[in-house]
Amino acid sequence: MTVAAAGAGRVAVPSATVRVAVIDIGTNSTRLLVADASGSELREVARANRVTRLGAGVDVSGALGADAIARTVAVARDYVRDARALGAARTVAVATQAVREARNREAFVRALAEATGLALRVLSGEEEARLTFLGATTGLTPAVNRGSAQAAKPPTAEPTVGSQSVAVVDVGGGSTEIVTGLPGRSPTFAVSLPLGVVRHSERYLAHDPPRASELGALAADARTRLAEALAAPAATSTRPVASPDGGAARAVPAVGAAVAVAGTATSLAAIDQRLDPYDPARVHGYTMSLARARELTRWLAELPLAERRKVPGLHPDRAATIVAGGVLLTETLSALGVERFTVSEHDLLHGIAHAIAPESGATTFAFAETASAPREAGL
Numbered sequence: 001m002t003v004a005a006a007g008a009g010r011v012a013v014p015s016a017t018v019r020v021a022v023i024d025i026g027t028n029s030t031r032l033l034v035a036d037a038s039g040s041e042l043r044e045v046a047r048a049n050r051v052t053r054l055g056a057g058v059d060v061s062g063a064l065g066a067d068a069i070a071r072t073v074a075v076a077r078d079y080v081r082d083a084r085a086l087g088a089a090r091t092v093a094v095a096t097q098a099v100r101e102a103r104n105r106e107a108f109v110r111a112l113a114e115a116t117g118l119a120l121r122v123l124s125g126e127e128e129a130r131l132t133f134l135g136a137t138t139g140l141t142p143a144v145n146r147g148s149a150q151a152a153k154p155p156t157a158e159p160t161v162g163s164q165s166v167a168v169v170d171v172g173g174g175s176t177e178i179v180t181g182l183p184g185r186s187p188t189f190a191v192s193l194p195l196g197v198v199r200h201s202e203r204y205l206a207h208d209p210p211r212a213s214e215l216g217a218l219a220a221d222a223r224t225r226l227a228e229a230l231a232a233p234a235a236t237s238t239r240p241v242a243s244p245d246g247g248a249a250r251a252v253p254a255v256g257a258a259v260a261v262a263g264t265a266t267s268l269a270a271i272d273q274r275l276d277p278y279d280p281a282r283v284h285g286y287t288m289s290l291a292r293a294r295e296l297t298r299w300l301a302e303l304p305l306a307e308r309r310k311v312p313g314l315h316p317d318r319a320a321t322i323v324a325g326g327v328l329l330t331e332t333l334s335a336l337g338v339e340r341f342t343v344s345e346h347d348l349l350h351g352i353a354h355a356i357a358p359e360s361g362a363t364t365f366a367f368a369e370t371a372s373a374p375r376e377a378g379l
Contacts, residue, residue, distance in 0.1 A: 019045065021083030021091040022352045023076055025112075025120070027055030027098035027173025028198050028321060029263065030072055032079040033349035034086050037357030040138060042350060046086055047280075050075045051317035054108075055098030055174045059199045064102045072108075073115045080116045092356060093118045094348075096128050097174030097196060125192025128348060129170075129177035133190070135351030136168045136259050136344050137183035167255040167336050170347060171264045171329045173198040173321070178229070178332065180255050191229045195222055195328050197264060197321035208305050210323060215301060218327050226335040258338040261347035263318055264325030268296055269343040270313030278313065284345040290333050293341075297326030 017038040024031045032048040052072040057065055076093065083091045093112065099105045099122050109120045123131070165188065170177040174196035181187035204210075204218040269286040270278050300308055301323045308319035318325075333341055 017041075017043075018090060018357065019086070019088045020353050020356055021079070021086070021088035022349050022356075023079050023083075023091070023093040023118070024349050024352075025052075025054060025072060025076065025093065025095040025099065027058070027096065027175075027196055028053060029173070030054070030075045030079070031349060032082065033353060034083055034088055035350075035353045037353050040354065040357075042138070042353055042357070046082070047349075048079065048082065051315075053173075053198065055196070055198050057202070058098050058102055058174070059202055062102065063104045064098065064108050069108050069111055073111050076112060076118070077115045080118065090356065091118065092121065092352065094121045094123050094352060096123055096172060096348075097125075097192075097194070098198075100125070101174070125175060125177070126190055128175070129179045129190040129192050130187055131351035131355060132170045132177050132261060132348045133168045133179035133181065133187050133351070134354055135346050135348055136170075136261050137166060137181075138346070138350070138354055165255045167258045167338065169258060169260045169265075169329065169332050169336075169341070170262045171260075171325055171332065172196055172262055176328055176332060178336070193225050193229055195225060195332075197325040197328065200328060201321050201324040205324060209303060210301055215323075215327060218324060219331055222328055222331040223335070226332060230335055255336060255338065258333055258336060258341040259344050260329060260333070260341045261344050264322065264329050265341070265343045266345065267314050267318055267322055268293055268326065268329070271296055271300075271311060272313070274312040276312040278315065280345050283343055286343045287340055288343065290330060290339050290341065293326065293333070294330050297323065297330060300326060 017036045019034065020037050021032065021034045024033075028051060030050050030052045032046070033044065034046040036043040036045060052068070052075055054064060054068045054072045056068055080091060093116070095105075095108075099108060099120075102108065105122065109122070112118060112120050165180050165182055167178060167180045174194070176193045176195040178189075178191050178193070179187045180189040200218050200221070204214050204221070206214060266280075266283050269283045269288060272288060272292065273282060273286070275282060300311070300314075303311070305319055308314065308322065309316040311319070314322060
């Protein structure tokens with residue numbers, strides 16, 4: 001297993017900090033973050049990401065497949081070894097939409113516990129949304145950040161937003177989370193919708209390349225679900241946004257900036273910059289217009305899968321789902337009435353790392369670590 005680490009060997013942990021490891025088992029990918037956490041401070045030590053497609057077929061069958069379980073558990077087992085080699089004092093594992101809705105979720109939880117010794121926490125949709133908001137907004141600073149025409153900002157700087165409420169959008173494999181609020185405070189609005197790149201690729205995009213009618217049906221489903229969710233009276237403040245179908249304006253949560261996280265957003269940022277190899281420092285904080293995201297999505301939709309796999313900036317494993325992801329991301333941003341968005345490499349992983357940090361005061365979420373002794377002595 002290759003882990004991108006900030007330095008070679010076992011990195012020393014500064015005093016008054018705890019080295020934590022977070023494993024996020026998603027519908028499309030399984031990810032690892034190892035970081036030094038202290039209060040609201042988080043220093044990334046290493047990251048890894050493997051496309052494991054745990055949720056493949058769940059939308060139709062309602063169950064996790066045996067092969068998908070096996071490959072996901074194998075990656076998680078490797079991540080536990082990596083975390084221990086890097087000196088992590090605490091390791092937690094979470095799962096999201098695919099495991100949430102699978103009828104055989106308990107079988108997966110048991111398999112993971114037997115192989116790794118970890119007690120898997122299956123997050124609710126609201127928990128996932130709120131922890132993603134915590135991860136994406138911690139460290140945000142005022143003003144407007146760089147984009148394709150704004151190269152002055154150092155690539156290692158944190159993304160920046162205005163002082164108004166920010167919307168965090170996370171388009172995942174099985175669900176999309178939308179959370180709004182002021183950075184550093186509790187969210188004012190949070191919703192998790194069954195809109196995901198794996199789910200909607202399987203449900204709508206049967207041809208290669210996808211047909212216009214398939215793309216239209218996918219977009220229509222997203223618009224319907226978004227309109228229903230954003231019309232809910234849970235937001236503390238709203239603003240009118242024109243309906244995409246030309247109908248009456250709708251009231252949606254009022255936001256002054258948008259931050260997009262996860263694979264679709266980071267891939268579009270990398271594609272727009274033709275990053276080969278992928279450079280997270282140039283993706284983190286990148287600003288893109290909604291119009292440019294739509295343009296890239298239309299272009300990608302015109303390419304056969306074999307050609308999408310060759311696109312600079314797009315990992316070949318994401319080529320099969322990037323079109324659905326682009327449609328879902330742009331429809332979500334359009335529904336929120338934003339014209340530009342900032343891409344962040346900080347997301348659910350970082351939110352959980354903040355949540356379990358000593359004296360963070362960030363959240364009351366509880367995370368168990370050990371379920372049992374791992375089956376393999378090598379762990």
